[in-house]
Ligand SMILES: Nc1ncnc2c1ncn2[C@@H]1O[C@H](COP(=O)(O)OP(=O)(O)OP(=O)(O)O)[C@@H](O)[C@H]1O
């Protein structure tokens with residue numbers, strides 16, 4: 001499904017360069033469930049953004065379903081992203097003066113699914129425990145509630161791939177467990193799942209862990225049977 | 227130093243009310259080191275914002291050094307905030323097209339301290355491990371780096387009270403431990419510290435834990451000697 005070969009990402013900062021990714025290669029099958037771990041600044045969000053078609057590598061290849069995504073135009077990249085990928089951003093990226101329900105409806109505007117948009121959004125918010133927060137605007141929600149709106153928005157159009165960047169960083173253990181159960185249900189239904197996390201407890205819910213260090217992969221192993 | 231008596235916070239949402247705080251009372255001595263825990267939406271950020279003079283209670287009293295802060299004007303409240311409180315926001319609140327160093331210098335513009343502003347900002351960024359990221363703008367930093375800039379900004383003018391709302395939510399365990407060591411040094415020097423966290427490991431570094439549930443305090447106990 002996903003294949004990265006020798007992917008690098010370099011930022012030019014005037015006098016010096018930042019090598020966010022220094023040659024990353026791995027492949028992911030449909031239906032896989034991965035955790036991505038590593039220190040702050042090691043390149044996790046960068047590799048997630050490339051996989052989610054939000055960014056392009058500086059060098060290397062990204063094959064999605066065998067298609068070289070690096071060769072596509074911005075418009076084609078955006079179309080793939082809207083139709084196939086659900087992204088939970090590390091900093092949520094909700095529309096500010098917009099309600100929880102409107103934020104979650106947004107992906108359905110770009111990539112419609114059968115059924116009523118408002119009802120789909122409501123169900124996604126109920127699934128993350130926010131059934132009583134539908135009409136709150138983004139700035140009228142707690143940090144963990146905003147994080148859960150971002151999760152609901154990523155799942156509402158039933159994408160085939162979900163990329164979740166630190167989805168439980170602002171959640172207490174009980175709410176975090178609820179999200180893990182939700183992710184397990186989605187994976188059981190065939191959705192491919194990548195979760196960036198710094199918490200080993202969260203990573204242990206996945207079936208495979210990729211660990212980054214200074215822009216390189218230093219570990220890539222299957223989690224013991226559970 | 228800090229005394230809250232029967233503090234409530236209610237949001238009017240048209241047809242219904244949200245009771246974010248339902249009568250919270252506790253007191254804190256100078257030099258104390260507290261963790262504040264509780265489920266998502268239980269009122270932690272709300273009570274922190276009131277203590278940091280960023281918000282006012284709907285009812286009840288907030289005494290800071292014996293002075294009833296609820297009676298002050300917005301201008302007086304802002305002055306106390308700038309001079310006495312360092313706040314690490316749950317969503318960082320960095321200025322977007324501004325470098326790490328400029329963001330950290332900002333509190334020193336409003337409440338100058340002796341010495342060179344740029345040098346103080348640089349030292350605070352080195353203390354959180356970002357000595358090589360001074361010139362990166364906020365959007366050129368990883369999530370955990372942004373979080374650490376927010377921490378550096380909160381400590382740079384050596385406030386007497388630091389309120390940190392989920393300061394390690396985006397940090398790997400190693401970076402999180404570094405921040406806990408920094409907080410311990412600050413507390414050793416006499417600074418009063420309140421840390422909101424959902425991670426027990428982080429809470430165990432404090433000397434007292436206050437647990438919120440549905441806008442009320444349900445636990446308030448000293449951590450066993452360590
Ligand atoms: N401006 C607002 N208008 C209406 N409701 C609000 C507003 N701000 C916060 N709330 C509600 O008040 C409750 C408490 O919010 P608060 O931010 O204090 O929670 P919290 O304990 O910090 O949660 P988290 O762990 O998710 O950050 C939440 O349920 C939230 O929806």
Ligand SMILES: Nc1ncnc2c1ncn2[C@@H]1O[C@H](COP(=O)(O)OP(=O)(O)OP(=O)(O)O)[C@@H](O)[C@H]1O
Pocket residue numbers: 011013018019020038039040041042043044045046047090359362365366367368369370371396397398
């Ligand atoms: N636009 C940019 N310009 C320059 N450097 C950048 C830019 N974006 C990211 N970086 C740098 O690239 C490195 C990797 O960033 P990335 O966001 O992938 O890290 P991360 O592993 O997600 O970290 P965290 O756990 O803190 O979120 C960081 O050191 C960061 O400073």
Ligand SMILES: [Mg+2]
Pocket residue numbers: 044045046090165368369370
């Ligand atoms: Mg990141």
Ligand SMILES: [Mg+2]
Pocket residue numbers: 142143144270271272316391
């Ligand atoms: Mg909060």
